Amino acid sequence: MNVIELSHIHKSFGSFAIQDLCLTVPRGTICGLVGENGAGKSTTIRLLCGALRPDSGTASVLGVDVSSPEFQAVKEDIGVVLDEAYFPEILNAVQVGKIMASTYHRWDSGVYEGYLRRFDLPEKKPFRDYSRGMRMKLAIAVALSHHPKLLVLDEATAGLDPIVRDEILDIFNEFTREEDHSILISSHILSDLEKLCDYIAFLHDGRLLFCEEKDRLLEKYGIFSDTTAQLECLLPEAIVAREPNGYGGVRALVRRELAPAGWQLERASVEDIILFLVKGAKNA
């Protein structure tokens, strides 16, 4: 079963549009949504959470059509963390807990208080006096305290220091130990996604360029770094994009299956693949 299914979604905002977006995320997996600023990641997240209505196409989450009245109940199973906490800044953690207890039927005060202690969040301090890390931790505590089946995270780790980010990634990993728990996470920090995700979906200019298993993606591409003359020996379709390597040579993203056997290719990271694909798309 797919936890998220977006089918031929179109959404136009005048100068920008999500075009023919088809995306599926299997249950029990972590999918990373990557793309440049303005590529449509947040719009995609808003569409699948029912906060935006598509111009055409269908979206379903946890098996229920997002535009149907039944989706209101499904929102109980979705934990959302956006790039900011978005609670009125005059509130404190205790007040946020009380509001959420009246919002979610399955709100678990014990779990929430446990996260407040674990994250060392002051209970009575107004939210406006929290640091960015503390704000995000509060948002994560809220998202996890109503026993969701799907976590939707939009730049939830942006602007956090590496230690806090690592701590938060551990929590997300803990969350997916339950086999019916899934995560959709958008982030600019590709190294985090490489650590965490099973699938990588890449949005560029409102279009989904690919959604693939991370391991398959890493197997598919390799990095070539040598002279231009040697690179030219390759089939043109084997080269995705290239750049000067800084030593008079060239560095390129290469499709392994089209490279001759025995060619030495370095392992490409998700970051390498995405950066080269963006360059390739721009040069095309």
Place this chain on the structure above:
Amino acid sequence: MKALLMKDCFVLWKQLRLFIFVMLVITVFNGEFGNVFIVIWAAMLPYTSMAYDERSKWDQLAAMMPYSVRDIVLSKFLLGWLCAGAAALFALVCQLLQTVLGSPLAAFDPLSNLIGLCGSLCVLSITMPMMFRFGVERGRLTMFLLIFLVCGAAGALGTVVVDGEGPARLPSLLMVVLPIAAVILTAISIPLSQRFYRQKMG
């Protein structure tokens, strides 16, 4: 809905203490005008909470939580009604106490409270759709225009009551028209606000 009202109460709580003090001063020293004015002023408290919501982008998060558009819109109306009702009751009790204590400033007049309450519901119904459509910043312009009109009307009304011989001299037309107008405007305003809110959220 309960959660949304609770959030607004938490947000407004600190301001409410100052607000109650100002209400007390206005209602004690301004007679009928004060009675009408504070009720209309109280009905505008939802805009303060909407301003906080906008500043924190709460609406974006709320759209992803299990709140319906109906709940979000109705909670703001309900907050306005509760605030206006509480202010009307507060003014009534204050004036009653002043009358019992024989204060020369006493202006116990339940009918002016009723007029204030109905007027506040009309103001709320007229301004709320604009707040949902344009946001608090731009919607406020309309609100200020209305405040000037309402203050002028309340002042004129206060003069009629003070100069006249009590509620018997109140324009009877107003007593009939305002409650009916409040009901009709509210019935139009709620679905319109829901529509505008949906449009704003995309």
